[in-house]
Amino acid sequence: LRGGETRVGVERMFGLMDRFLKSDPSSLQKDILDHVEYTVARSRFSFDDFEAYQALAHSVRDRLIERWHDTQLHFKKKDPKRIYFLSMEFLMGRSLSNSAINLGIRDQYADALKELGFEFEVLAEQEGDAALGNGGLARLSACQMDSLATMDYPAWGYGLRYQYGLFRQVILDGYQHEQPDYWLNFGNPWEIERVHVTYPVKFYGTVEDENFNGGKRKVWLPGETVEAVAYDNPIPGHGTRNTITLRLWAAKPSDQIDMESYNTGDYINAVVNRQRAETISSVLYPDDRSYQGKELRLKQQYFFVSASLQDIIRRFKDSHSNFDDFPEKVALQLNDTHPSFAIAEVMRVLVDEEHLDWNRAWDIVCKIFSFTTHTVLPEGLEKVPVDLLESLLPRHLQIIYDINFDYIEELKKRIGLDYDRLSRMSIVEDGAIKSIRMANLAIVCSHTVNGVSRVHSELLKTRVFKDFYELWPHKFDYKTNGVTQRRWIVVSNPSLSALISKWLGTEAWIRDVDLLAGLQEQAANADLHEEWRMVRKVNKMRLAEYIEAMSGVKVSVSAMFDVQIKRIHEYKRQLLNVLGIIHRYDCIKNMEKSDRTKVVPRVCIIGGKAAPGYEIARKIIKLCNAVAEKINNDPDVGDLLKLVFIPDYNVSVAELVIPGADLSQHISTAGHEASGTGSMKFLMNGCLLLATEDGSTVEIMEEIGKDNMFLFGAKMHEVPALREKGPTLKVPLQFARVVRYVM
Ligand SMILES: Nc1ccc(-c2nnc([C@@H]3O[C@H](CO)[C@@H](O)[C@H](O)[C@H]3O)[nH]2)cc1
Numbered sequence: 001l002r003g004g005e006t007r008v009g010v011e012r013m014f015g016l017m018d019r020f021l022k023s024d025p026s027s028l029q030k031d032i033l034d035h036v037e038y039t040v041a042r043s044r045f046s047f048d049d050f051e052a053y054q055a056l057a058h059s060v061r062d063r064l065i066e067r068w069h070d071t072q073l074h075f076k077k078k079d080p081k082r083i084y085f086l087s088m089e090f091l092m093g094r095s096l097s098n099s100a101i102n103l104g105i106r107d108q109y110a111d112a113l114k115e116l117g118f119e120f121e122v123l124a125e126q127e128g129d130a131a132l133g134n135g136g137l138a139r140l141s142a143c144q145m146d147s148l149a150t151m152d153y154p155a156w157g158y159g160l161r162y163q164y165g166l167f168r169q170v171i172l173d174g175y176q177h178e179q180p181d182y183w184l185n186f187g188n189p190w191e192i193e194r195v196h197v198t199y200p201v202k203f204y205g206t207v208e209d210e211n212f213n214g215g216k217r218k219v220w221l222p223g224e225t226v227e228a229v230a231y232d233n234p235i236p237g238h239g240t241r242n243t244i245t246l247r248l249w250a251a252k253p254s255d256q257i258d259m260e261s262y263n264t265g266d267y268i269n270a271v272v273n274r275q276r277a278e279t280i281s282s283v284l285y286p287d288d289r290s291y292q293g294k295e296l297r298l299k300q301q302y303f304f305v306s307a308s309l310q311d312i313i314r315r316f317k318d319s320h321s322n323f324d325d326f327p328e329k330v331a332l333q334l335n336d337t338h339p340s341f342a343i344a345e346v347m348r349v350l351v352d353e354e355h356l357d358w359n360r361a362w363d364i365v366c367k368i369f370s371f372t373t374h375t376v377l378p379e380g381l382e383k384v385p386v387d388l389l390e391s392l393l394p395r396h397l398q399i400i401y402d403i404n405f406d407y408i409e410e411l412k413k414r415i416g417l418d419y420d421r422l423s424r425m426s427i428v429e430d431g432a433i434k435s436i437r438m439a440n441l442a443i444v445c446s447h448t449v450n451g452v453s454r455v456h457s458e459l460l461k462t463r464v465f466k467d468f469y470e471l472w473p474h475k476f477d478y479k480t481n482g483v484t485q486r487r488w489i490v491v492s493n494p495s496l497s498a499l500i501s502k503w504l505g506t507e508a509w510i511r512d513v514d515l516l517a518g519l520q521e522q523a524a525n526a527d528l529h530e531e532w533r534m535v536r537k538v539n540k541m542r543l544a545e546y547i548e549a550m551s552g553v554k555v556s557v558s559a560m561f562d563v564q565i566k567r568i569h570e571y572k573r574q575l576l577n578v579l580g581i582i583h584r585y586d587c588i589k590n591m592e593k594s595d596r597t598k599v600v601p602r603v604c605i606i607g608g609k610a611a612p613g614y615e616i617a618r619k620i621i622k623l624c625n626a627v628a629e630k631i632n633n634d635p636d637v638g639d640l641l642k643l644v645f646i647p648d649y650n651v652s653v654a655e656l657v658i659p660g661a662d663l664s665q666h667i668s669t670a671g672h673e674a675s676g677t678g679s680m681k682f683l684m685n686g687c688l689l690l691a692t693e694d695g696s697t698v699e700i701m702e703e704i705g706k707d708n709m710f711l712f713g714a715k716m717h718e719v720p721a722l723r724e725k726g727p728t729l730k731v732p733l734q735f736a737r738v739v740r741y742v743m
Contacts, residue, residue: 025108025111028105028108028109029112029115033055035056036052039055039058049118049122049126052123053123053124056113057095057189057190060099060100060103061189064236065192065234067103067234067236067241067243068243068245070241070243071244072245078154079329080154081154081329082312082330082331083148083153083154084155084308084330084333085144085145085155085158085333086158086332086333086342087137087157087158087335087339088160088304088338089137089141089159089338090133090141090246091132091133091134091135091139091141091166092130092132093129093131093650094124094127094129094130095130096124096127097120097124097491098146098487099190099236101490101491102150102236104238125652129165129183129651130165130183130188131165131181131284132162132165133166134285134286134287134288134567135566135567136566136567136678137288137335137336139677140452140677141157142487142651143484143677146238146484147482149235149238149243149244150239150240150242150484152237152240152242153242157245157247158246158247158308159246159247159249159304160248160249160250160303160304161191161231162281162283163278163283164183164283164284165181165183166181167179167286167612169609169648169649170647170648171625171645171647174621174622175618175621175625176621176622178286178612190234191248192233193229194230197230197247197311198227198228198229198252199310200254201226201227201251201303201307202220202222202223202224202306203224204222204224204391204392205220205221205394206220206221206223206394207395208221217352218395226254226277226280226303227251227254227255228249228306228307229250229251229252230311231247231248233246238510239510251278251280252278253274279296281303286609286611287611287614289611290611290613291380291381291383301338301341302341302345305341306345308339308342309342309345312330313349316330323350326364326368332369333370333372334370334372335372336372336374337371337381337439340382340438340441340442341396342369343365343369344441345396346361346364346365347362347365347399348395348396350364350365366445366447369442369445369446371443371446371450372452373439373449373450373460373464374452374674375439375464375674376456376459376671377464378463383436385433385434385435386428389436397436400427400428400436401428404426404427408422408425408426421467425467426440427444440468443468443475446475448476449475450476450477450479451476451477451674451675452674452675452695453478453480453676453695453699454478454480455671455696455699456478456675456695457477457478480675480696480699481675481676482677483680483681485510485684488655488680488685489685492654492655492656492659492685493658495535496685499528499535536686539659539660540557540561541557542659544556544660546656547605547646551628551644551645551646553628555603555639555642556603558601560600560602561603561661561662562602562604562605562663562665563658563663563682563687564606564665565606565607565646565653565654565658566678567611568614568617568618568620569614570617571668571673572668573667573669574620574624575623577606577665578620578623578624581604581643588636588641596640599640599641601639601640601641602641602642603642604641604643604644605644605646606624606644607645607653608621609649624645625645628642628643628644631643654678654681658682658687661682661685662688663687663688663710664682664688664689665690665691666679666690666691666692666694667690668695670693670694670713671694671716671719673694673695673697674695675695675696676694676695679691680696680700683704689710690710690712691710691711692711692712692714693711
């Protein structure tokens with residue numbers, strides 16, 4: 001059931017408030033100044049930009065809270081089927097502009113601030129990024145929350161409130177250095193701590209048999225309890241009052257005092273043990289490929305799953321006396337395998353705590369779970385060592401074994417005693433390290449499995465999950481990644497946003513991105529071209545200023561800005577881009593001066609973080625910076641070619657770079673990018689794409705036409721043979737010389 005009535009149901013109640021605030025800037029000013037005085041506790045006659053930002057943020061948050069309560073009240077009454085999006089990572093970025101725009105009151109606040117002597121955009125830059133994620137998977141989660149809210153879904157997001165998000169990247173002498181992300185040091189006005197929404201999460205311990213109803217049942221005697229505390233982030237939709245919740249869990253020591261330590265006078269140990277609890281939600285794992293089979297990572301996964309499910313089941317039980325309607329009221333979306341313990345946890349709660357019989361619990365589980373996979377390579381699939389699980393979650397391991405036993409028995413009936421295939425499809429992997437295949441668990445227990453592009457979906461069916469597809473073809477589908485135009489045009493490129501609304505004659509595209517196609521009717525309009533060029537120039541000037549501020553390199557805005565910003569990976573081929581830049585440099589150096597007038601001046605911009613343990617990726621960053629040093633200081637080349645490595649790439653840096661890009665590179669080795677979302681952000685900002693036919697680029701190519709993008713490189717089916725043949729390309733001497741120099 002959609003929340004469409006949200007708009008109608010409460011408009012009357014709070015329409016008055018909105019109208020009052022919108023119509024009367026002085027009321028906003030008063031609201032802001034009250035927050036300066038009573039929230040920020042500064043003199044309303046003397047406060048700086050950051051204090052003004054804090055006051056503004058709290059004022060906007062008040063508006064959010066009004067709608068948020070309406071929404072929760074509305075859905076409590078309607079009791080619709082709720083979609084719960086479980087993700088270990090949310091890359092939210094800044095909230096101020098996004099919230100004010102989605103609330104429809106950004107301009108009113110800007111006017112109110114102007115009279116107080118402040119610029120909205122200046123205050124917006126006072127906010128630090130919420131970087132609780134690594135890259136595409138995490139930013140997809142954030143975009144999905146914006147879209148779920150805007151499309152009036154009764155949805156919830158559940159995740160972890162890491163004390164430290166993705167590390168800050170500092171470049172020293174061309175090398176990446178990581179610093180902790182102290183994102184909470186100056187407070188976070190966008191979250192509400194729910195001190196009364198807490199749940200105990202248990203670990204370790206043993207499982208005993210207990211007599212029950214004339215039979216036996218398993219009882220888990222946990223060894224350690226940690227408290228999960230909810231921090232709620234209101235997520236406003238655009239053009240609707242629907243405001244949903246991103247609930248992030250923080251780990252706190254449980255109230256159970258470690259009496260043993262106190263009794264032995266070991267007070268320090270008691271305190272230290274309490275701090276051990278907080279470690280669970282302290283830091284985001286900075287790897288966006290390798291699965292960290294570390295105990296702490298597993299504790300993080302189970303911690304957020306257990307707290308989320310206790311919350312979800314509590315909410316369900318508030319209005320339902322039994323679990324008959326559970327599948328009709330609850331949908332759980334697994335964002336990759338990271339939340340897959342939810343499957344065993346639901347079984348444990350239903351069987352061990354709610355005393356449903358196994359088959360009934362199993363039937364419920366298979367109806368409520370859906371699984372999104374973001375992985376293209378079998379070796380990238382998450383496996384959990386059994387010995388680790390046996391220690392940390394002994395009861396869950398038993399449940400997974402039981403699930404696997406029933407599943408394999410059923411499978412034998414379907415495919416016979418094909419032991420190779422049975423072994424491949426088992427949830428339990430026997431071998432040097434006995435492990436649980438989390439993707440197999442997710443597929444067996446989910447009623448839908450989706451890839452994140454059509455190409456990715458084909459890889460899943462023919463390679464990654466071939467055995468499962470042949471068994472359950474009906475489960476497999478794909479939902480090609482999308483990005484929200486609220487963030488990636490309206491927030492990040494306001495001048496383009498205004499131009500689109502003017503030439504489309506409506507702002508409806510902000511809720512319905514397909515309406516952008518209407519611009520095609522004006523494609524030949526010279527006036528539109530002129531305005532478009534002006535918008536691009538303004539954005540390039542803003543980017544050029546940032547580049548100079550961050551790197552000291554002066555770049556000409558009349559040069560072509562050629563951008564590659566994404567996590568550093570061998571498969572994303574930043575190295576190929578750099579080698580191309582070296583070649584371009586070499587050609588310029590060796591050409592006649594008279595020929596140089598034909599060279600299109602180009603500023604190459606590369607940005608992205610390398611996982612701390614990914615040595616090659618770190619070297620690629622060093623290479624970028626070394627080549628930049630060489631090129632940018634060669635007067636012979638001048639403005640014909642520049643290379644800039646932008647440090648500490650994050651959502652806010654992307655919001656600045658993307659609108660100023662003329663060309664962007666998405667050149668992954670075909671068959672390696674499950675989808676890719678950067679291309680879409682650049683494209684909707686009018687940037688040309690240089691791309692290989694990989695991931696979502698294939699669908700983009702079909703949508704905009706091959707002639708409107710620069711395609712190159714081996715196709716997916718050609719890559720294995722090329723790999724087999726090995727490097728036939730003789731690296732020209734000048735490459736070796738320069739590369740050796742710069743490394
Ligand atoms: N810890 C961890 C963290 C992250 C991942 C991970 N796996 N895939 C992805 C990216 O998801 C994006 C959103 O679907 C895709 O566009 C992109 O092609 C893909 O590479 N992220 C894996 C492990």
